[in-house]
Amino acid sequence: MSVVLRRPSAPHALAVAARLWFIAATVGQWAFVWFIVAFFTPPLVTGHLQALNNKPHITGYVPGDALGNTQLLLHVYAGALVTFVGVLQLLPVLRRRWPRLHRWSGRIFVTIAALATLNGFYLTWIRGSRLNLPSALSISINGALILLFVALAWRSALRRDFGGHRRHALRAYLLVNGVWFLRIGIMLAAVALAPLGYSMAYDGAVFLGLSFLSWIAPLAFLQLYLVAERSPHPRFQYGVSGLFAALTLLTAGGGVAAFLFMWRPHL
Template sequence: MKQTPAATRIFQYSARFWFTVTYLGQLIFAYYILMLYWTSTALGEFENWNKVNPHFYRKDDLTGNIFFASHVVLAAIVTILGPLQLVNGIRSKWPRLHRVCGRIYIYSAFLISAAGLYLALVRGAVGGPFSTATVSINGAIIMLCAFFCVRYARQRNIPLHNRWAIHLLIAMSGVWFFRVFFMLWMVIFRAPVGFDPETFTGPFLYVLDVFVYIFPQAIVVLYFKAKFSAGSFKKYLFSCLLLIITLATAVGIFGAAGGMWLPKL
């Protein structure tokens, strides 16, 4: 199928629609992190971390608590900053701001992953060994993408820098995808189907781990294939796929905000 302006436009609109819905959802997550973790950490009310899980603040584990505090402090920063780095208008109007925020984002990506790896490997992630392994893989993917993103920026190879920046944003969004698609499942079934709510283990959660931490990287590859395809077919196909993902994401955000984040504040 020959490339038509309509295909390019639909492809761009579907990408912008996904980005807008996702960023709005990430801002709600950031609001939750600021109100729950930043506030309680600043006030020294560390027991409030345990509103989410009774093991987040442990009186006998100072090192673990410091890693947890650093992790959630950085979590709000990267969630707010990350998507803004991809906005063309900001990049071209304020290139210096893009570079400064980019440095903060990249350092934070390494630090949040290092703290996350400590929490996962030393304390153990909620959900047992499989979740520990997959979230650790997510941490490794983040570091790899951050490395290539910086490398190509330094080489002034902007197309490759942009490509790795998108891979990085998607890897950094893995934990957010987990919460959103978990709540989408709960909105659909209104019951813990496919997992044990006590131990937070079970087949659904294992599939979800792979679905949110690894599979989105393949979607990014498909995005670039469609973007640079000479014809229209791949652009239309990818736009349909992205529209379905965006609608599912919107329902998941609604579930996560109403059922997971805002009730904790």
């Protein structure tokens, strides 16, 4: 008996590459969620709030600043929830088998994404938690785009424009994860630049570049994927599949490095 191995068709290769990337991203994003819950919850439960500062923050916990501390805690838990739910929204099995659940978790996603973004604005521009102006502008544009794309995703769902809904929801998902992309970007850049003796400064060009790339690059790669999906050119589709395979390795590597070197030392 001879086994004939056939090359997968170009659309199939593209879909498989996108799925592999999504699996790598899910593992990394849920590790981030786990870290947030594991780091912030024990000080809240035991009342030792000073322990909230047992890792570097921009401002962090400030004794006596009840409003600022509450906003910070609301922000990180809203961030964890929206990151967790964002993944669920994209699972095809959930959408097909339990469409009501998809609609309800969609409403939760939109509400919590807006909450995390609005109190992110409070932390940045009213509490004054910013490293510098360019990085504060970058996260604020990211936040404004989150509000825009969750609104567009919701509107297209109400209009039953499912093509538009899918595109806008994918953008909202990527934008909500801008904070996580920044962290894996920092890890990848640190590994790539270490042999050159470069160490990253928060006001340096590399960090500022990463701040903007953390939301621009995911949107650009998504756009390329959407174009490839509709392309009549198999070679282009294979090329984009190869790119997504490479992105899968980078995402997995950056996610593991962030967990090991950024988060685990603080747990």
